[in-house]
C-alpha cells in the first residue's frame with residue numbers, strides 16, 4: 420500500500436513535537452474526518468529555523484507531516500510558501516491515490532503556520 | 543518474527559479436513575450434479591450430503607437450505623426476494639443501523655425502487671431494543687431483517703425475542719447470521735426465524751460459498767433465474783467443491799462448537815482484560831458479555847486506526863479497524879457511529895477477532911506490543927493530553 424519511503428517517515432517521523440512560544444502555529448483538518456495536523460515554527464531572519472509537528476491521522480498523514488518538516492527547515496518563508504501538497508507527495512515517492520485528497524494536507528498546515536506568523540508580526 | 547492472525551471476522555483459513563474433502567471434487571469428481579450419468583450422480587450426492595450437514599447444524603430440514611455464493615448473495619436474496627414476493631401486501635421493511643453493507647446497501651436500493659425502510663437504532667452496547675421494533679411495525683411491513691451478531695463489535699442481538707415480535711404480526715423475519723454461525727449455538731426452529739444468511743469462509747470453509755435458510759412456506763422469489771438447480775431457488779451450476787467444503791465446515795462447527803466457544807471466550811477475556819488494564823483512554827465496543835466468543839473491539843482515544851494497523855502489521859499482527867481510512871470512505875464505521883461514539887474516537891477503533899488456532903501466547907504477544915504502539919502514536923498526536931512534549 421505505502422512505499423518504503425512513506426513507511427520510513429511513518430515509523431521514524433522527523434521533528435515530532437511542539438515548540439514552546441512558537442512564532443507561528445498552523446492547524447488543519449478536523450477530528451471528524453480523522454486527520455489533524457499541527458505545525459509549529461521558529462522563524463529567524465525570515466527563515467524557518469526550527470519546525471515541529473504533531474499529527475493525528477493515518478500513515479499518509481504522519482508521513483507527509485514528517486516529510487514537510489525536512490523539506491522546509493532552513494528555507495525562507497517565500498520558498499516555503501511555494502511548497503504544495505503535491506510537492507510533498509512527490510518527495511515521498513508518491514502516495515496511494517485515495518490518500519492524495521484526504522490525508523495530504525501538510526503544506527496547508529505549513530502555510531497556515533506561516534500566515535499565523537505574519538499576522539502576529541503585523542499586530 | 544512472530545505472526546499472529548487476529549482477523550477471523552474478515553475471513554478464516556480453510557480447515558485441513560475441509561480441504562481434504564474438497565480436493566476430489568476439484569479433480570476426478572468434476573461432474574455436473576444435473577447430469578444423469580455416474581459423474582453427475584456422484585456430484586449430486588455430495589451436494590445433498592453437504593446440505594444435510596448444514597441443515598443439521600441449524601436444526602433445519604435439508605429442503606430448507608439453498609446454497610449461494612456467500613453471505614452477500616444470501617442477504618441480497620432474502621431482502622430482494624421477500625420484497626418482490628410481497629409487494630402486494632406492503633412496501634415497508636425494517637432493519638437496523640448496524641447491519642453489514644450487504645443488507646444496508648440492498649435496503650437503500652429497495653428504497654430507490656419504492657420501498658420504505660426503517661433503520662432501527664441501537665443502544666450504546668449495540669443492542670436493538672425490542673420495543674423499538676414493536677413500534678416500527680406497521681400493517682405495510684413485509685420484512686424485518688436484523689443481524690444475529692455484529693461483525694465489528696460482536697454484540698449478539700436478542701433474535702428469539704425480535705423474531706417473536708415480528709412473527710406475532712405475521713411479518714417475515716430474516717437474520718444475517720454470517721458472524722454467528724459456528725460461533726454460538728443456533729437452532730432455527732427454536733428461534734422461529736424464517737430466513738437466515740450464512741457464509742462458508744467465516745467458519746473455516748472456502749470463500750465464495752454460503753447458504754440461505756428458507757423456512758418452508760416463506761413467501762420469497764429467487765434472485766437468480768436460469769436452470770433448475772437448487773429446486774429453482776438458485777439457478778446456476780453448483781459450486782460442488784465449495785458446497786462440499788461448506789458442508790464439512792458445518793459438520794466440524796457442530797462437533798467443535800463447545801470447545802471453540804470455551805477456547806475463544808477464554809482468550810477473548812484475557813485480551814479484553816489485558817488491554818483495559820494496560821492502556822488508558824480506551825473504550826470496549828459492544829456488549830461486555832452478550833458478545834461473540836472471539837470478538838474484542840476497542841477505541842483508543844487520540845490515535846487513528848490505520849496507523850494502529852500499520853504498526854501492528856509491522857509487528858506481525860493482523861487486525862482491522864473501522865476508521866475512515868480503512869473503510870475507504872471519509873467517515874468512520876456506521877456501526878461505531880450508531881453506538882453514539884464521537885467520530886474522533888471512532889477513528890481510533892481496533893478489532894481483534896480470535897479463531898480456533900489462536901493461543902494464549904498469541905494474546906500475550908499482542909498485549910506485549912500494543913501498549914507501546916498506542917503510546918508512540920499518542921506521543922505524535924496533537925489530541926493527546928500532556929502539554930508540551932519534546933522530541934520522541
Ligand SMILES: Cc1ncc(COP(=O)(O)O)c(C=O)c1O
Pocket residue numbers: 551552611612613614615617642644689691692693718720721741742743750751752
Ligand atoms: C455480518 C456479515 N454479513 C455479510 C457478510 C458478507 O459475506 P460474504 O463475504 O460471504 O459475501 C459478512 C462478511 O464480511 C458479514 O460479516
